[in-house]
Amino acid sequence: MDLVITGGEVITAGSRGIADIGVSGGRIVQIGGDVPIDASTRVIDATGRFVIPGGVDMHVHLSPAYIPAGVGPGGVTPTGDQALVDDVLAWADDFVSGSHAAAAGGITTIGNMTFSRSGEAPVEAVERTARDAAQDSIVDFVLHPVLLTAQGMAEQVEQLAAAGCSSVKFFMMFDSFDAEAGDYVKVLARAGEQGLVTMIHCEDACVVGHVTGQLVAAGHTHPSNYGRSRPAYAEAMAVARAVAYAEATGSPIYIVHLSSQGALEIARQARARGVPVFVETRPIYLLFDETYLDGEDGGLYVGNPPLRSAEDVSALWSGLSGGGIDTVCTDHAPSLKADKIGPGVDITTVAPGMADLETMLPLLYTEGVRKGRITMEQFVEVTSTNAARIFGIYPQKGTVAVGSDADLVIWDPAEPTSFDGSSTHSRTDFSLYDGWEIEGGPVTTISRGAVVYDAGEIVAGEFRGQLVRKATGSATADNQTIHIGGDNDEQ
Ligand SMILES: [Zn+2]
Numbered sequence: 001m002d003l004v005i006t007g008g009e010v011i012t013a014g015s016r017g018i019a020d021i022g023v024s025g026g027r028i029v030q031i032g033g034d035v036p037i038d039a040s041t042r043v044i045d046a047t048g049r050f051v052i053p054g055g056v057d058m059h060v061h062l063s064p065a066y067i068p069a070g071v072g073p074g075g076v077t078p079t080g081d082q083a084l085v086d087d088v089l090a091w092a093d094d095f096v097s098g099s100h101a102a103a104a105g106g107i108t109t110i111g112n113m114t115f116s117r118s119g120e121a122p123v124e125a126v127e128r129t130a131r132d133a134a135q136d137s138i139v140d141f142v143l144h145p146v147l148l149t150a151q152g153m154a155e156q157v158e159q160l161a162a163a164g165c166s167s168v169k170f171f172m173m174f175d176s177f178d179a180e181a182g183d184y185v186k187v188l189a190r191a192g193e194q195g196l197v198t199m200i201h202c203e204d205a206c207v208v209g210h211v212t213g214q215l216v217a218a219g220h221t222h223p224s225n226y227g228r229s230r231p232a233y234a235e236a237m238a239v240a241r242a243v244a245y246a247e248a249t250g251s252p253i254y255i256v257h258l259s260s261q262g263a264l265e266i267a268r269q270a271r272a273r274g275v276p277v278f279v280e281t282r283p284i285y286l287l288f289d290e291t292y293l294d295g296e297d298g299g300l301y302v303g304n305p306p307l308r309s310a311e312d313v314s315a316l317w318s319g320l321s322g323g324g325i326d327t328v329c330t331d332h333a334p335s336l337k338a339d340k341i342g343p344g345v346d347i348t349t350v351a352p353g354m355a356d357l358e359t360m361l362p363l364l365y366t367e368g369v370r371k372g373r374i375t376m377e378q379f380v381e382v383t384s385t386n387a388a389r390i391f392g393i394y395p396q397k398g399t400v401a402v403g404s405d406a407d408l409v410i411w412d413p414a415e416p417t418s419f420d421g422s423s424t425h426s427r428t429d430f431s432l433y434d435g436w437e438i439e440g441g442p443v444t445t446i447s448r449g450a451v452v453y454d455a456g457e458i459v460a461g462e463f464r465g466q467l468v469r470k471a472t473g474s475a476t477a478d479n480q481t482i483h484i485g486g487d488n489d490e491q
Contacts, residue, residue: 001036001037002040002041003041003043003406003449003451004023004035004044005043005044005408007048008021010400012377013384013385013399020032021035021400021408022035027403027404027449028402028405029403044444044451050410051410051411052376052380054139054384054407054409055102055107055109056107056108056111056385056398057111057383058387059113059280059329059331060357061112061332062095062099063090064094064129091353092334092426093357093427096136098110101332101358101424101426104424105361107330108139109388109407110357111143111391112142112144116145122146122156135464138452138465142391142467146168146169146170150184153187158190164469166195166392167254168196169256170198172201172202172204173238175205189249199256200242200254203230204234204238207233212230221346223293223298224293224295226299227306232260232262235258235263243267253276253278254278254390255278255279258279258281258325279324280326282328282330283359284301284307286367288301289313290309299345300340300341300430301354301432302340302350303353317368317373320373326382326390328382329387332353332354333353336351336429358424358425358426365411365439366437366438366440370440396468412440418435419433420434443455447460
């Protein structure tokens with residue numbers, strides 16, 4: 001046995017119990033009973049701690065490592081037709097700093113939004129990014145091809161499926177969406193045929209464009225107006241359209257970073273009548289309401305969609321415990337402070353996004369589990385298991401079971417400590433959570449049997465993450481899962 005974890009309380013989406021775990025060749029080979037230990041076995045005592053499956057965060061933005069020398073992250077000046085792509089590629093973290101933040105935050109699989117460069121087919125962007133990430137990442141990764149145009153893209157879906165992709169992504173918030181909506185629906189139809197899930201950013205471009213224009217004309221351009229520039233009804237109507245596309249095609253959709261009660265209700269009703277709709281939300285919509293946008297530093301809290309009302313916040317928490325929301329993923333899109341507040345930054349130029357890879361699990365645990373809003377099993381479900389299932393990588397990822405990858409987090413339910421963003425691994429230069437009380441977090445993070453983070457330090461050594469390909473024949477996957485408390489558990 002390469003690694004044995006003793007005495008921890010093993011928690012999956014459906015079970016919990018104290019059991020030892022044996023790891024060999026990067027996989028879990030035994031749960032419960034007497035796990036054999038020899039001279040070369042590394043033993044980790046997890047007594048008094050939880051052992052949970054590593055987080056599966058299917059929504060991150062890490063820049064591939066080709067930002068030109070001399071141009072800082074966040075500072076790329078876009079030119080010509082490539083402006084949009086170059087601009088969105090300029091996040092503060094690459095696969096080195098981003099994967100370090102993930103490991104330190106208890107996340108062992110990341111799903112990166114993968115943008116094509118000009119003239120590059122989506123499958124080429126996936127292959128290029130996979131090479132980069134395989135050198136730089138210390139956690140495993142999934143790559144989501146992002147389509148900034150739909151023209152000719154339905155024909156590319158088969159190639160993407162053959163390359164091991166489990167998804168495509170597009171944005172309804174871009175001005176080009178409406179002109180190409182018919183082509184996007186063709187992409188969605190083809191994706192469903194090929195077993196891919198389509199990730200959709202749901203905000204209506206016309207509404208957002210019009211309302212933003214009105215605010216600019218009236219001189220209301222300070223970032224404190226950001227919430228008004230992207231109203232909740234723009235999200236609700238986009239979700240309604242996306243749901244209708246899913247209904248028309250029968251193809252599954254995954255609504256990224258859903259933020260509001262009305263949109264959630266539309267998705268929930270669709271699901272109740274059998275439309276294949278999955279819903280993701282994001283930490284900021286659970287942890288902050290729209291009043292955070294009001295201050296002078298309101299720009300720091302800007303994401304797309306924007307922060308919503310206190311009623312929306314509580315509706316999302318209910319969605320996590322009572323159904324309707326499948327996953328909490330970071331949308332880790334780290335910007336720098338100067339791009340979010342300060343001179344020249346207004347509602348049309350503020351950089352959306354923030355770092356959350358290192359903070360999502362500890363904060364969801366603190367605000368969710370410790371405050372009794374969700375159970376520990378639900379915490380595992382929404383941060384790991386559901387994402388692995390939706391994206392076709394379960395039970396390789398997303399659970400603690402014999403045969404699964406040994407992606408494990410030893411979680412310490414600790415006394416409250418004050419959070420200090422300056423000690424984190426992201427290259428962003430601010431945190432929304434400085435001074436917040438945090439009541440627990442990962443002490444050890446294990447990726448395919450290798451300890452990559454331990455006691456506050458990255459210890460990955462030569463270990464590198466791998467591209468996780470969609471499982472084939474996953475229809476029987478559920479039957480292969482051996483739960484704690486089942487036949488394999490002798491306690
Ligand atoms: Zn995103």
